[in-house]
Amino acid sequence: MGKLVTEMLKGTLEGIVLAILSSRPAYGYEITARLRNQGFSDIAEGTVYALLVRIEQRGLVDVEKVPSEKGPPRKVYSLNDQGREYLEEFWRTWSFLAGRLEQLRKGGEWT
Amino acid sequence: MGKLVTEMLKGTLEGIVLAILSSRPAYGYEITARLRNQGFSDIAEGTVYALLVRIEQRGLVDVEKVPSEKGPPRKVYSLNDQGREYLEEFWRTWSFLAGRLEQLRKGGEWT
DNA sequence: CCTAGCTATTCGGTGTTGCTAAGTACGAGT
C-alpha cells in the first residue's frame, strides 16, 4: 500500500503482532510472512524484528531459542500473562477509536 | 486515555480532522474543543495546529482569516477537492486496516 | 489601571514508531 497505511500502522502493528501471538507462539520470519499474506504486502523485515525486541523488553512475551533445519536458530515468542493483559487493553483502545471513526464516517455531523 | 491511543492516533488523527472539515469548515481552537468533547480528552493543543499547518502545505485545505470578537483572528480551514480525494483514500485505507483487525480479533486463527 | 482569564495561534524540543539498507549467519541444491 502506501504512506497512509504506514502511518496508521504506528500503534496498531504492535497489537496485531500480539494478537497473532495470542493464537499460538511464532517467530519473526514467520510473523512477517503471515502479515504479507494478509495484505500487509510491504511490511519491512526489520520492522517486525524491532517490534519483537521491544515487546520482549517490556515483558509482554516469553522467548525460546529453537534450532531450525533451514537456517539459524529461531527465536520463538509466546504471549505471557502480562502480554495478554496488554492485548486486552489494546482491544479496548482500538474499539474506542474504531467507534469514533465509524460515527464520523456515517454521521458526518458528529457534534 | 493513555499512551496506546496516542500511538494509534498517528496517521488517523489527520483523517479525523479532515473528516470533521468535510462536514463544515472550522478553525483550530474549535476543532480541538470538538475532539475533546468526543472522548479524545487529552489531545494536545499544539498537535492540532501542527497538523493543520501540514495539511495546508499539502494543499488539502483552503484557509481564510476571519476576525473574532473574542480574541485574535481565526484561521478557518475548509476541505478542497484535493482534500476530499485524500479523505476518500484515507477511508479506504482505514477500512482495510479495520477489516484485518476485526478478522484478527474474531478468528483468532487468521491464516 | 492592571491583572486574571478565556480565546486563538505559533514554535522548539522530545520520544515512539515504522522504513530503508546493509550486514551476519546457517543449510541445501547446483
Place this chain on the structure above:
DNA sequence: ACTCGTACTTAGCAACACCGAATAGCTAGG
C-alpha cells in the same frame, strides 16, 4: 564455490503526537 532461501541484527532516517512556553487580542473584577 556459489547461489538461494531461511533467520536475525543494526544504524540512521522521517513522520507524527506530545509537552511546555510564548505571543496576541479581548473582557471583566479588584
